[in-house]
Ligand code: BGC
């Protein structure tokens with residue numbers, strides 16, 4: 259038996275693949291492969307067949323009723339495209355590696371701006387440059403001749419339009435999960451879409467509907483919760499906010515953008531929380547824990563799904579036909595398109611950045627090929643001509659992309675700068691948008707400890723504000739903020755934000771108090787209280803993976819600072835900035851009050867809103883946030899709601915309030 263057939267039959271030898279794989283097998287056998295990117299005798303591995311039983315997966319009810327007029331348009335358009343134009347539709351290049359002029363030769367269907375990509379290769383480009391670049395790409399695509407198909411520009415607007423200097427930046431998903439408020443999510447989606455429309459992009463690679471199960475993972479903060487319940491509650495709402503409500507005239511119109519549910523499937527379930535790793539769990543668990551967010555996203559009409567870098571049971575998702583095609587498209591009825599992740603196809607066995615028929619065959623409709631798009635274009639074209647990629651599969655991918663572009667009304671759109679809201683740079687970080695973000699901050703804070711009613715603080719006293727997070731927009735914003743990892747930036751890159759210190763200062767000064775910033779906690783006049791803001795330095799995917807979740811081992815000096823202040827008889831309020839729960843029992847024991855503030859984004863003022871009472875002592879805002887992640891009892895504990903022997907320090911759902919004060923006392927530091 260050849261390896262190819264063995265792959266389809268699986269280890270048991272039982273035929274468990276699907277109709278399409280059989281066609282592929284026939285297709286591969288009939289055509290002599292002739293592909294420049296690989297040696298003549300190296301066989302193309304078949305699309306991997308994981309052991310999936312589509313019939314046990316749920317069907318979903320996509321929000322969009324099949325529209326026969328639109329489908330006829332799709333078919334007409336497809337008929338008019340040359341094979342080159344079709345290949346162009348399924349390849350996406352990054353703006354750092356493609357110039358508008360390239361579109362005169364290459365009929366690509368999409369571009370993206372990745373985490374470190376910005377106009378003129380300048381992370382700090384001003385909003386006007388983004389819009390000008392969108393116009394330049396539009397013009398070049400228009401000028402090529404042939405059949406006009408609009409170009410889609412995708413960007414990672416994952417907590418606001420976060421690559422843009424001056425945009426409103428919301429708390430990262432982990433904080434939003436604590437708010438448990440789908441209506442808030444809808445508003446955040448709307449605001450984000452409006453700010454994207456200002457700079458002329460069409461599509462965001464959000465929301466992540468990841469369910470992070472092991473907090474060593476550096477993308478834990480992109481996950482709303484370790485439990486699917488909140489993820490499912492939110493996914494549909496945020497999609498509706500971004501895209502508009504399906505079935506209404508505003509759907510994908512008037513300041514709405516395309517959304518992406520990512521990363522399909524099981525990105526948050528990898529062993530040891532390794533980024534891009536292997537999720538080794540039974541099929542039922544994959545379905546029950548990791549799928550629910552996709553169901554509500556699809557039901558809300560999400561138009562794109564991004565494949566995950568990770569594997570399930572050793573099979574890379576980018577090559578997993580059973581999950582991408584048999585489950586997502588056929589069983590669940592998803593009729594938008596599947597986009598690959600950043601060179602994600604290159605990780606499929608037998609593939610490279612430049613060549614991967616396997617991913618197309620498996621069901622990826624658009625390959626994210628940031629840097630090697632030219633080579634991939636040439637190879638994919640040759641592979642279709644040689645029959646290594648069945649023409650029917652190419653057509654199906656292109657149909658899906660055209661369907662989305664037609665649905666979004668893109669064929670009728672003028673230049674980006676002439677579209678609704680475009681060029682309204684005043685809307686970036688406008689007061690109304692910032693108010694939504696500030697409310698999100700208030701709702702996301704979780705009060706872990708408040709002994710002796712330390713909080714709220716009186717606003718008319720003298721407050722010391724210490725810690726290296728106190729006046730740091732980068733630390734409070736985290737990764738995916740102006741730059742990919744959230745590094746190489748400083749406060750001046752956030753012209754519309756307010757640091758946590760600035761928010762505290764504003765609040766106390768308005769009530770006749772004083773606030774002094776002292777990063778190292780030193781003082782000459784003894785303060786009435788110290789607010790110490792500390793936590794993780796910014797990071798994003800991969801680089802944020804941790805060997806340990808004991809905070810002290812990452813940054814021991816903060817514990818010393820807390821102890822020093824305590825020893826001086828100062829009341830200590832800790833505000834902990836982090837992209838995940840970390841073992842912080844020593845820090846909690848050294849604080850009178852302890853707030854998990856996650857990565858709140860640009861609206862630092864939302865923290866002061868909760869820490870201080872009104873001048874008359876009455877409560878201005880009570881805490882509402884409740885943990886959407888279990889807080890660990892010991893270093894490296896991997897603990898999730900509904901575990902058989904569930905023993906966290908603070909359980910899922912925990913969160914103190916002013917209304918019901920409770921003392922914690924000293925916790926065991928084991
Ligand atoms: C890009 C990111 C991308 C990453 C993947 C970076 O250079 O800017 O968008 O996710 O590479 O390796």
Ligand code: BGC
Nearest residue numbers: 371372373414463599600799
């Ligand atoms: C990330 C995606 C992101 C893409 C584009 C990848 O490395 O995994 O989440 O959308 O880059 O920047």
